[in-house]
Amino acid sequence: MTQLPAAGRDDIAVALASCARGDRSALKVIYDSETPVLLAVATRIVRRREVAEEVLQDAFVRIWRSASTYDPALGSGRAWVFAIVRNRALNQLRDDRHTPVDDAELESFAARDAEAAAAYDRLGETSALRRCLERLDPTRRNAILLAYVTGLTHGEIAGRLNAPLGTVKAWIRRSLLSLRECMS
Template identity: 45%
Template sequence: MISPAENDEHRQLLGACAQGDRRAFERLYHSVGPRLHGVALRCVTRRALAEEVVQESFVRIWHNAARYDETLSAPLTWMINITRHLAIDLLRKRQEEPLAEQQLETLMDDAPSAFDQLNGDRDTAALNRCLETLEGMQRQSILTAYFHGLSNAELAEHLAAPLGSIKSWIRRGMERLRRCLES
């Protein structure tokens, strides 16, 4: 989990990047680069492609740091979304080899891009309101899986909980979110 201090540091570094501060960008790269690489590697499964995705992600982060809006998402969430969408785009463009069913499931993504999400503050406020209605483990499971890109098995290990419980918490939590957002 990201500590409030790390969130504050990332927020400040993004603000400095928006002002063209290259030192802040270097610090941001060293701080979040490994996490973004992990997200990219989970999506593309090849180190060289993951490195390509991370490089392009940081180019986008640098050029769009001024567009980051802290009221819509945590800084790391914003950067993970950029990385994840770039990884998915790269895989779609390359289509080198057929993907296994499990890989296809991880790529299924009808979510808007990170940039579209920045413009959806009303939806984000509704989602935040609905997330607050979830029970502790449902909320923690969904947020951890989404923010850190963990699979159910990885999440079970991370939370030291049975895999069946993780699946239940996510399924029930997502259903509650859906109902809440539809109302």
């Protein structure tokens, strides 16, 4: 059985080399030593523990199958493993944009939309911020409100508005510039 020395966590590279030779216990060593942190990374990206667990399972299958492609000259074994988990989680986010949502998620979306609309409505008619927000395209205004009132990420806003992530980022950036100019 492959064991990592207590001295260094970068010895994941040794375990990856053992995985490449078909040593299943080496994969268990990686799993046992890195799973808590990897699960936290995946959860932070996909924001749902059950999805993060699936991401982690897919990532470990990928690690097992691709261990022979790991090149220590390009970086640490730990970094390689983390990159696989991160990429799997990001792919899951992209795939989720096309997955139907359940009723609880729809209610959450509706509540956040209502929260953003209520915040906008609370601005007085003579408010400079309201005047500047009214100059924005309604979709862009909604993106700004979802980001800054309800705290949605750009990815969540993209999924909510059914728009590409890059487009949403551009809308928000340009809208913030317009608001800054209007408010000054």
